[in-house]
Amino acid sequence: MIHHSRTTRQLQLLVFLILTSFIVGCSETQPNNVLRFGLANRPTNLDPRFATDATSARMNRLLYARLVDFDETAQPIPSLATWEQISPTQYRFHLQDNRQTFHHGPKLTSNDVKATYEFILNPDNQSPHRSTLSLISEIQTSSNDSVDFYLSHPDGLFPSYLVIGILSANLIHNQHPFHEHPIGSGPFTFVDRPDDTRWRLMRIFDEQLFEFLRIPDPTVRTLKLLAGEIDMLQNDLPPELIPYLAKEHMVQIQRRAGSNFSYLGFNLQDPVVGKHEVRQAIAHAIDRSSIIHYVFGDTAHPANALFPPTHWTGPSTLSEYSYDPQQARTLLRQAGFTDMHPAQINYKTSTDPFRLRLATILQHQLAQVGIRTSIHSHDWGTFYGDIKAGRFQMYSLAWVGLKTPNIFHYAFHSDSIPPQGANRGKFVDDRTDLLIDQAQSTQNIQEKRDIYQRLQTHLLEALPYVPLWFEEHVFIARRSITGYTLSNDGNYDGLLSVQRTSSNLTSQPEHEEH
Amino acid sequence: MLGETAHATDKESLRQALGLHLPIHSQLLNYLQRLIQFDLGTSIHSGRAITDIFLERFPATVELGLGATIVALTLAFPLGILSAIRQKTLIDFSAMTFALAGVSIPNFWLGPMLIMVGSLWLGWFPVSGRDGVLSLILPALTLGTAMAAILSRMIRSAVLEVIHEDYIRTAQAKGLTESRTIIRHALRNAMLPVMTLLGLQLGSLLSGAVITETVFAWPGIGSLMIEAIQQRDYPIVQAAILCISLIYIGVNLLTDILYAWLDPRIRIRDAS
Numbered sequence: 001m002i003h004h005s006r007t008t009r010q011l012q013l014l015v016f017l018i019l020t021s022f023i024v025g026c027s028e029t030q031p032n033n034v035l036r037f038g039l040a041n042r043p044t045n046l047d048p049r050f051a052t053d054a055t056s057a058r059m060n061r062l063l064y065a066r067l068v069d070f071d072e073t074a075q076p077i078p079s080l081a082t083w084e085q086i087s088p089t090q091y092r093f094h095l096q097d098n099r100q101t102f103h104h105g106p107k108l109t110s111n112d113v114k115a116t117y118e119f120i121l122n123p124d125n126q127s128p129h130r131s132t133l134s135l136i137s138e139i140q141t142s143s144n145d146s147v148d149f150y151l152s153h154p155d156g157l158f159p160s161y162l163v164i165g166i167l168s169a170n171l172i173h174n175q176h177p178f179h180e181h182p183i184g185s186g187p188f189t190f191v192d193r194p195d196d197t198r199w200r201l202m203r204i205f206d207e208q209l210f211e212f213l214r215i216p217d218p219t220v221r222t223l224k225l226l227a228g229e230i231d232m233l234q235n236d237l238p239p240e241l242i243p244y245l246a247k248e249h250m251v252q253i254q255r256r257a258g259s260n261f262s263y264l265g266f267n268l269q270d271p272v273v274g275k276h277e278v279r280q281a282i283a284h285a286i287d288r289s290s291i292i293h294y295v296f297g298d299t300a301h302p303a304n305a306l307f308p309p310t311h312w313t314g315p316s317t318l319s320e321y322s323y324d325p326q327q328a329r330t331l332l333r334q335a336g337f338t339d340m341h342p343a344q345i346n347y348k349t350s351t352d353p354f355r356l357r358l359a360t361i362l363q364h365q366l367a368q369v370g371i372r373t374s375i376h377s378h379d380w381g382t383f384y385g386d387i388k389a390g391r392f393q394m395y396s397l398a399w400v401g402l403k404t405p406n407i408f409h410y411a412f413h414s415d416s417i418p419p420q421g422a423n424r425g426k427f428v429d430d431r432t433d434l435l436i437d438q439a440q441s442t443q444n445i446q447e448k449r450d451i452y453q454r455l456q457t458h459l460l461e462a463l464p465y466v467p468l469w470f471e472e473h474v475f476i477a478r479r480s481i482t483g484y485t486l487s488n489d490g491n492y493d494g495l496l497s498v499q500r501t502s503s504n505l506t507s508q509p510e511h512e513e514h
Numbered sequence: 515m516l517g518e519t520a521h522a523t524d525k526e527s528l529r530q531a532l533g534l535h536l537p538i539h540s541q542l543l544n545y546l547q548r549l550i551q552f553d554l555g556t557s558i559h560s561g562r563a564i565t566d567i568f569l570e571r572f573p574a575t576v577e578l579g580l581g582a583t584i585v586a587l588t589l590a591f592p593l594g595i596l597s598a599i600r601q602k603t604l605i606d607f608s609a610m611t612f613a614l615a616g617v618s619i620p621n622f623w624l625g626p627m628l629i630m631v632g633s634l635w636l637g638w639f640p641v642s643g644r645d646g647v648l649s650l651i652l653p654a655l656t657l658g659t660a661m662a663a664i665l666s667r668m669i670r671s672a673v674l675e676v677i678h679e680d681y682i683r684t685a686q687a688k689g690l691t692e693s694r695t696i697i698r699h700a701l702r703n704a705m706l707p708v709m710t711l712l713g714l715q716l717g718s719l720l721s722g723a724v725i726t727e728t729v730f731a732w733p734g735i736g737s738l739m740i741e742a743i744q745q746r747d748y749p750i751v752q753a754a755i756l757c758i759s760l761i762y763i764g765v766n767l768l769t770d771i772l773y774a775w776l777d778p779r780i781r782i783r784d785a786s
Binding site: 042044045047050123124126130131177179180195196197198213214215216217219220223224226227229379380381385 | 523524527528531559560561562567570571574625626629630633634637640641642643644728729730731733737738741743744745746
């Protein structure tokens with residue numbers, strides 16, 4: 001019996017050893033010729049006609065070429081095409097001679113441009129970009145290299161709307177599934193998508209492979225970078241992780257001022273926050289510089305207007321609301337609120353832990369001047385749904401990826417109260433409407449800029465939003481990664497020039513490369 | 515889907531395309547008709563067929579669920595049995611402390627801790643992702659430890675209940691070794707409540723372990739459903755709920771069938 005049990009134990013040990021070696025043997029090794037990029041969110045749709053999320057938009061920039069791009073000041077510049085304004089309602093675009101061919105071979109022509117935009121404009125196709133482009137009444141091609149856009153009404157900003165990736169007319173006609181297998185004429189070509197967490201792209205000029213990995217948890221994304229399983233990541237990290245990573249010798253950090261505008265929004269029909277003095281009191285009660293220093297670790301900049309000073313309409317000098325609790329209390333008293341009868345505000349935010357933390361800090365700072373806030377946090381879909389439907393008293397949110405100043409009409413004009421636009425706080429102000437209308441009607445860029453700057457000064461006084469800050473873009477990579485340049489809108493164009501230097505490969509841990 | 519500035523005509527066109535203009539009963543009937551043909555619809559955001567998305571995600575969930583179950587069984591049975599037969603000893607105390615810790619430690623903490631040790635310090639396993647067999651070990655350990663903790667307590671109490679029965683005394687009197695008595699007689703009789711719990715746990719694992727899947731970027735059903743809820747991708751949410759319900763029912767049915775196999779007294783007999 002004893003012999004039998006010893007034999008059994010030996011057999012069990014043998015099976016265990018075989019299984020262990022099987023497991024180790026079966027594990028896939030990661031080839032070292034691939035550059036890996038960590039993503040917080042999945043690109044929802046790699047078809048530019050339908051993509052609306054930031055990750056898809058950034059990856060689509062790599063896969064598809066577009067007619068127009070933006071410079072550092074967010075002014076439209078030629079990309080695939082140069083343009084001329086034939087009349088206030090007609091623009092002619094000339095495709096550049098040195099343009100890339102489509103990844104499946106054919107040359108990109110004006111027919112492809114026409115087919116792409118006509119597809120978007122067809123209401124049956126339900127493209128989310130149709131409403132922005134609905135001023136296009138007709139598209140005509142005079143040659144393979146030239147395309148004319150006719151507008152229903154003049155709009156000086158029209159070229160800046162043509163930033164959607166161009167698809168092949170033939171593939172559109174054949175109903176090619178671009179969301180499954182993107183084919184464009186951008187600097188990267190789509191290779192495959194092994195599962196719902198990985199997308200493989202190849203940089204065409206040097207055939208460098210890239211793998212985009214979705215790693216939703218920021219801590220795990222950071223650990224993956226430290227372990228060498230990804231080479232780089234950009235943004236979407238809690239600010240406290242950045243000083244921690246800065247101490248790690250194997251990683252490098254690049255930072256750049258961003259343009260994503262964080263703000264507090266208000267329901268201006270509300271008896272409490274509808275009062276101008278209350279909003280001014282809130283602006284004076286918030287100690288933004290302390291929040292930026294202690295909470296953001298100095299990875300944000302105070303905002304006073306929708307656009308940063310680097311934007312072509314961004315005002316360079318605005319007198320900001322200083323942190324002044326005494327002034328805030330005085331303003332509240334003027335609005336009729338006292339310690340016995342305090343202002344009470346419901347504050348809506350999302351369930352994102354960092355946003356909730358910020359909300360509790362703001363709640364505390366507002367309490368110091370006698371404003372009682374109760375925080376209501378909801379999952380993103382519910383929260384955003386409530387904001388869009390106007391079900392809020394006060395909320396915090398950010399405008400992401402703003403480029404064109406038509407956002408002022410969309411967010412502040414009295415014609416844009418939902419469902420017509422995003423004037424969610426129902427801000428009705430004659431001077432604002434007048435300035436927006438004037439800016440939109442003028443064709444002179446300098447004049448446009450002056451009016452938009454005056455408008456932003458006025459908005460800071462009227463306070464439909466309390467501006468908070470612009471969060472910085474942060475790029476973190478292994479030391480072996482070189483050549484990446486952060487853009488001011490957080491796109492991934494830096495991947496066009498990024499390289500892994502071979503000298504640093506040998507210093508990486510043994511388990512990361514094989 | 516269409517943005518806030520969408521024209522009323524576009525919204526109406528989308529409603530018609532999605533069939534939302536039809537009366538509720540027609541919508542339900544259409545849905546059931548498609549369901550019979552295994553057509554779960556298409557994702558609102560990605561435009562992909564939901565059946566394809568599920569077929570892609572489900573193997574990952576099964577893999578993780580089975581991996582975690584193997585970890586749980588490997589830990590729970592020795593711990594539960596040992597603490598039962600060595601009741602009120604150091605072994606019992608240690609095993610039950612492990613069980614308490616296993617139940618108390620949340621997966622969102624244990625996962626990153628295991629990554630720190632297993633991936634960063636030791637360099638044995640990948641940090642996250644589904645890339646080879648090694649990548650299964652940390653998520654399976656994270657999920658399996660909590661499951662083992664509950665299971666081991668259940669095994670301990672179930673074995674303690676039967677260990678003083680007459681048939682155990684008879685087996686010992688026959689001269690059987692302790693291990694044989696426990697495995698052949700005590701454990702088999704103690705298995706019913708354990709199987710019930712195991713069935714429920716396996717059901718919930720196969721329905722997607724949301725936190726573990728998120729921490730380890732594991733592309734399973736749980737994370738798919740959470741993403742769909744966040745994006746308001748209703749067809750995916752609908753299909754995920756249906757799929758999860760069916761898995762629960764299936765696993766519980768299997769558990770019931772296993773009862774009959776384990777305990778001949780509850781086999782269905784012909785009344786005649």
